[in-house]
Amino acid sequence: MSVLIFVDQADGHIKKSSLEALxxxxxxxxxxxxxxxxxxxxxxKDDLSALGKQGVKKIHHVNNSALNHLDAQVYTKVIAEAVAxxxxxxxxxxxxxxxxxxxxxxxxxxxxxxxxxxxxxPNTSNARPDDPVGRGFVVxxxxxxxxxxxxxxxxxxxxxxxxxxxxxxxxxxxGVAEVAPLSVTVDAPKVIVTAVNKVTGEVPLSEAELVVSAxxxxxxxxxxxxxxxxxxxxxxxxxxxxxxxDAGWRPHHEHVGQTGLAIAPNLYIAIGISGxxxxxAGVNRSKVIVVINKDPEAPFFKAADYGIVGDAxxxxxxxxxxxxxxxxxx
Amino acid sequence: MKxxxxxxxxxxxxxxxxxxxxxxxxxxDGVQWIINPYDEWYAxxxxxxxxxxxxxxxxxxxxxxxxxxxxxxxxxxxxxGDEAIRVNADSHDSFYIASQIAEVxxxxxxxxxxxxxxxxxxxxSSIGGMVAELLDLPYVSLATKFELNGTTATITREIEGxxxxxxxxxxxxxxxxxxxxxxxxxxxxxxxxxxxxPLKVVEPAAVDALTxxxxxxxxxxxxxxxxxxxDTPEELVRLLHEEAxxx
Ligand SMILES: Cc1cc2nc3c(=O)[nH]c(=O)nc-3n(C[C@H](O)[C@H](O)[C@H](O)COP(=O)(O)OP(=O)(O)OC[C@H]3O[C@@H](n4cnc5c(N)ncnc54)[C@H](O)[C@@H]3O)c2cc1C
Ligand SMILES: Nc1ncnc2c1ncn2[C@@H]1O[C@H](COP(=O)(O)O)[C@@H](O)[C@H]1O
Numbered sequence: 001m002s003v004l005i006f007v008d009q010a011d012g013h014i015k016k017s018s019l020e021a022l023x024x025x026x027x028x029x030x031x032x033x034x035x036x037x038x039x040x041x042x043x044x045k046d047d048l049s050a051l052g053k054q055g056v057k058k059i060h061h062v063n064n065s066a067l068n069h070l071d072a073q074v075y076t077k078v079i080a081e082a083v084a085x086x087x088x089x090x091x092x093x094x095x096x097x098x099x100x101x102x103x104x105x106x107x108x109x110x111x112x113x114x115x116x117x118x119x120x121x122p123n124t125s126n127a128r129p130d131d132p133v134g135r136g137f138v139v140x141x142x143x144x145x146x147x148x149x150x151x152x153x154x155x156x157x158x159x160x161x162x163x164x165x166x167x168x169x170x171x172x173x174x175g176v177a178e179v180a181p182l183s184v185t186v187d188a189p190k191v192i193v194t195a196v197n198k199v200t201g202e203v204p205l206s207e208a209e210l211v212v213s214a215x216x217x218x219x220x221x222x223x224x225x226x227x228x229x230x231x232x233x234x235x236x237x238x239x240x241x242x243x244x245x246d247a248g249w250r251p252h253h254e255h256v257g258q259t260g261l262a263i264a265p266n267l268y269i270a271i272g273i274s275g276x277x278x279x280x281a282g283v284n285r286s287k288v289i290v291v292i293n294k295d296p297e298a299p300f301f302k303a304a305d306y307g308i309v310g311d312a313x314x315x316x317x318x319x320x321x322x323x324x325x326x327x328x329x330x
Numbered sequence: 331m332k333x334x335x336x337x338x339x340x341x342x343x344x345x346x347x348x349x350x351x352x353x354x355x356x357x358x359d360g361v362q363w364i365i366n367p368y369d370e371w372y373a374x375x376x377x378x379x380x381x382x383x384x385x386x387x388x389x390x391x392x393x394x395x396x397x398x399x400x401x402x403x404x405x406x407x408x409x410x411g412d413e414a415i416r417v418n419a420d421s422h423d424s425f426y427i428a429s430q431i432a433e434v435x436x437x438x439x440x441x442x443x444x445x446x447x448x449x450x451x452x453x454x455s456s457i458g459g460m461v462a463e464l465l466d467l468p469y470v471s472l473a474t475k476f477e478l479n480g481t482t483a484t485i486t487r488e489i490e491g492x493x494x495x496x497x498x499x500x501x502x503x504x505x506x507x508x509x510x511x512x513x514x515x516x517x518x519x520x521x522x523x524x525x526x527x528p529l530k531v532v533e534p535a536a537v538d539a540l541t542x543x544x545x546x547x548x549x550x551x552x553x554x555x556x557x558x559x560x561d562t563p564e565e566l567v568r569l570l571h572e573e574a575x576x577x
Binding site for chain 1: 341343344347349367371424425428450451452453454455456457458459460462463464466467468469470471472484487488489490491492493494495496497498499508509539540541542543544545546547548549552553555556557558559560563564566567568569570571574576577
């Protein structure tokens with residue numbers, strides 16, 4: 001028995017969301033009295049033994065260029081073989097873009113109960129002593145787009161947990177993982193990637209810890225300079241309301257909310273956004289929410305931790321100056 | 331060309347979220363039900379667009395739900411589906427729902443299976459992938475664009491910080507999100523036509539659910555906003571640094 005963590009890479013680099021999944025898997029293994037191992041698919045550039053820092057003892061590496069791009073069908077078969085080879089009872093994914101593609105398929109292939117979007121470690125206090133991962137394995141997940149949680153019982157022998165990004169810390173210990181090549185059958189992919197278009201030079205919104213976002217209160221696209229400056233000073237990603245994306249002021253990939261991206265950064269700064277329920281649905285899992293709005297009645301203040309009732313055109317430049325001072329930028 | 335579009339019923343986005351029966355059931359009183367936005371705006375409308383280009387296309391809709399899902403499936407028919415199938419079962423277990431969809435899909439011989447990106451109530455993002463595995467089909471998730479060239483689909487999908495274009499031969503299962511299509515509203519002709527379109531009810535296959543909901547809970551209420559004067563924004567920066575420790 002062990003906990004197996006799927007470690008996701010893009011372009012040969014391990015994703016931050018996978019470091020969260022590794023830490024989670026290692027802490028889960030400790031809770032269950034077993035060990036945690038990771039699995040990496042495709043060619044990598046990063047040093048995989050460094051993943052020991054997150055507490056895993058061993059990394060299985062399927063070093064095959066046919067796995068450089070995601071084909072969920074092919075990946076699932078490989079991971080299923082690794083589960084059989086390692087005798088894993090719990091498989092952990094990040095509920096990121098790849099996890100959403102692979103974990104459900106693996107759930108079917110292994111007939112393993114799955115929780116999508118877990119926000120914490122399982123509660124195993126009702127487990128039978130002879131069968132710690134049998135019954136009584138309850139995991140909390142997000143439901144109703146961040147407005148509630150469900151405690152889900154996973155009722156099969158093997159279990160799959162897909163962890164919500166940015167809902168678990170990353171440990172940085174001094175462990176070194178043993179890297180072992182794993183040889184399994186790798187089918188030819190049927191989904192052939194023909195182009196990758198990255199928005200370069202920016203912090204990707206889905207992975208960002210800090211997000212500066214603005215809405216229709218900014219009056220027009222020409223006024224985003226101060227928003228971009230704040231994001232740059234904080235190493236934050238920029239986001240916007242749907243109204244702004246629909247108006248063509250900002251690109252659509254920046255739009256957060258129920259119909260856009262759902263994010264859960266440590267800090268979300270909302271400037272000139274009213275806080276409509278559909279907007280909140282995408283951001284209410286942020287740890288700290290700051291609202292800057294000239295209308296004291298703006299609904300966003302009800303969801304905020306900090307706020308300023310004021311004109312963004314006066315407040316934001318002053319904040320930027322204060323951030324520069326804080327960071328020692330003249 | 332035969333397309334199967336998976337349609338689910340969700341509470342309206344503005345619905346109040348509350349629970350009854352000792353926090354084990356969603357409180358349905360006064361809740362307005364809608365077609366899950368991703369299923370309607372992106373999966374269904376893209377299927378309709380494909381049919382507009384190639385009239386030989388048939389669009390079948392499927393929902394796994396009790397009789398109270400019928401107004402939702404009729405609305406989807408009004409938007410443009412040709413016929414609908416309701417599997418008469420009420421479950422929140424993704425594997426159970428996916429298995430019911432796969433049973434129907436096996437008999438239909440579909441070239442394309444479209445789902446939404448996720449349901450806005452259970453937020454699984456799971457059912458599309460499960461159906462694909464049950465049918466042994468390739469799966470492209472979180473698609474933002476979909477083009478068809480004979481029997482080859484060119485699909486754009488979201489990746490961290492960008493997008494990826496891929497090609498795959500039909501049949502394929504696709505989960506759809508923003509970018510796939512623009513939302514439409516049903517017109518009177520569609521609404522009238524929907525009344526006479528076939529809506530078949532089938533009984534569920536015997537499948538065991540793999541999960542069960544033990545309880546629901548609401549997040550702890552926020553402590554309330556701490557307001558800083560607009561004259562001293564530097565105080566807000568200080569609080570974010572020293573108190574909240576996020577910058
Ligand atoms: C089904 C559905 C789905 C939707 N999905 C989404 C979604 O995913 N994401 C989303 O964002 N929206 C979504 N919407 C739209 C949403 O309901 C709102 O219309 C939208 O979020 C409003 O954008 P906004 O806050 O930028 O604009 P507004 O509502 O116009 O608000 C502008 C705010 O700026 C403030 N303001 C004005 N001038 C200043 C100033 N000088 N300084 C400071 N503040 C100022 C105003 O007081 C106001 O509060 C959806 C709507 C529907 C019906
Ligand atoms: N009860 C259902 N009946 C038919 N399709 C469904 C049902 N539930 C979910 N789906 C489809 O599966 C997608 C993903 O759902 P989920 O995995 O629950 O987030 C939805 O967008 C729908 O297209």
